[in-house]
Amino acid sequence: SEGAEYESHWAFIEPRRAVIPEVGAAHADWSTNEIDRFVLARLEAAQMAPARQADRSTLLRRVSFDLTGLPPTLAETRDFLADTAPDAYERLVDRLLASAAYGERMGQLWLDLARYADTNGYNNDEDRTMWLWREWVIDAFNANLPIDQFIVEQIAGDLLPEPTLEQRVATGFNRNHVITTEGGIIPEEYRLEYVADRVHTTATVFLGLSFQCARCHDHKYDPFSQTDYYRLFAFFNNVADKTVGYNSGAPAEPYLKVVPGRWRRDHEQLLVRRTRLEDQITRHVAAAEGPMAAWEQSLSADDLAKLPAGLIAQFSFDEGEGRAAANVVAADQQAEVNGTPGWSDGKSGKAFDFDGQTHLEAGQLGATERTQPFTFAAWVFPTANEPLTIVSKITDGAGRRGYELTFEGGKLTASLNDDWPEHFLKVETKSLVSTNAWHHVAATYDGSSSAAGLRLFVDGKPHELEVVANKLSGTIATLQPFRIGGGAASAGFKGKIDELLLFSA
Incomplete structure (x- = not known):
């Protein structure tokens, strides 16, 4: 009526040294250590005899699998069978314990x-x-x-x-x-x-x-x-x-x-080479500053009036049809449709309607470096709360060198990468941007190579940012094309993009 006898869990009972059992004389020579005595005593209690000792070939195979997970080679088998010394097995075990396969x-x-x-x-x-x-x-x-x-x-x-x-x-x-x-x-x-x-x-x-x-x-x-x-x-x-x-x-x-030990020497040599090449670049840039300043001073008022005030591209997407979007600022840098064209009513006139599979490519438009400022601005109408790429100029493989402006988890996100995930900047808005509505988004960067130099705006207001990463070095330059609405390695945009502007400031 009181139930089974309660016993504490064995794991919480203080261990005590067991008495080594006595065994019969018939198999006394079989046991070679105290553990064998316990095994033999249990066998005798069950009126069973111990198995005969394994032959040397079987013993070699068992211990090789136990200690290395690998079978012995033919050469190892021949060597062990030919070794008749009393300590042959002990030396075999030592050799297996010393092998890399043991670890x-x-x-x-x-x-x-x-x-x-x-x-x-x-x-x-x-x-x-x-x-x-x-x-x-x-x-x-x-x-x-x-x-x-x-x-x-x-x-x-x-x-x-x-x-x-x-x-x-x-x-x-x-x-x-x-x-x-x-x-x-x-x-x-x-x-x-x-x-x-x-x-x-x-x-x-x-x-x-x-x-x-x-x-x-x-x-x-x-x-x-x-x-x-x-x-x-x-x-x-x-x-x-x-x-x-x-x-x-x-x-x-x-x-x-x-850096794994076997590669550290090569890594150190590459760092030395990189430093030397960076010094060469610095000297070339310094040498060009004088001629550049002289050229700028030589420009007349008429020459300066012809230069756009930092505006390097404007895509209005007012074509409404076709497989290209015109760049109002530079006619020779239009954006070609990669995929199925989609056009619909926009925030102003027409807009390009993205299906998540299609994007536009504009060659080397937007080529820049981490030390150069730039600004992107556009009207967007996202229709999905999932990763969406607004613009990008980024490599498709490891490192993802370049930059991109995206939505991630409903947040506006900007990143600049040299060798991701080691050397890159990334910020995101702390608040979400609603879907199925027009929003004006903008990203500005001051060329400081710091997350503090990135600012994101939604509907004309600066947003408080979460710094995801702040360790940019090296270069963000890439020969990949400037892409609107996605890319080979970027999540495609779903929704509309209109009035896209790029500035070099």
Whole structure:
């Protein structure tokens, strides 16, 4: 009537050294250590005899798979079978433990526990760069890193006194969680999901316990309460995580820029070469300043009157038909339609109507550099709350060098990239821009190479901005064409664009 006898969970009972059992004389020679004695005693209790000892070929195969995950080669098999020394097996084990494959085999088990993956998970499941942490795990096993160091460096390697780069890489253990890049998410919701993931993984891997239940409630038989859960939660709730925008492909901040050891020498030589080339460019620019100033002073009043006041392009989209949009400022720099033409009523006259698949290309119009100011302005009528590109001049592959003005998650966004995701600027409005309505948007940049030099306007008013990234260096120049409404690697615009202006100031 009182139910079963209650026993504490074995994991919370203080371990006590067991008495080594006595075994019968018939198989006494079979056991070679204390563990064998326990096995033999259990077999004898079941009136079973131990299996005969494996032949040397089978033993070699078993230990090779156990320690390296690989079968022995024919040469290794011949060498071991020919070695009749009493310590042949011990030397075989030493050789396997010293092989690079040992760390890979042991690391495989740890990677599974630490939920390692080369992609983000969730619905988009993009690639991500975590293999440097994987290499740290493999190296740690091969170096026979003491278990206390192995744990400390993964949990808090960055908090050690003067941590090495490798110790900071070790903390990638805490960054193996899934990451969502879905548009329209609530960033704080998923940031907390990542914190909870670290709590669950840490508890499972290091404590051998599942903490998930305590996230929501106390449990009658669990020794840990909901309060205990959030005490552990607090340790992981002080990382400055940033969610990743949809279709950006960037790693989640914060992250480390690491050059693997085998490439560091080449990297240092490339940096020296880059510095030398940048010095040459600086000297050429300085040499051109005098002649440029002299040419500017030579211009007459009539010459100056013919120059537009910074306006380098104006697309009114009043054609209403055809496969090109005229540039009112420069007739030879029209924008060609790439896809199915779409024209409809605009904010003023006609506008180009984009279907998400079509964009316009205008050659090298809008070519600029990070040290040069520019301004884009246009009337837009977005019809979808998803990533939409207004204008871009950006490479299609890795690095995404160039610039783009977009909507992301309903926010107006501007970015300038040298080598994304390492060297780039990106800002976005803190407030959303409504769909299915006309809005005048503008982006101005002062050439400072700083996020502070980017300003975004909606309907004539400057908007408060969130700085996503502020580490631009190098160049944003690219030979990719200036695109309106999308591009090969940019999300196509859905809706209308009208009265697009480009200024070199």
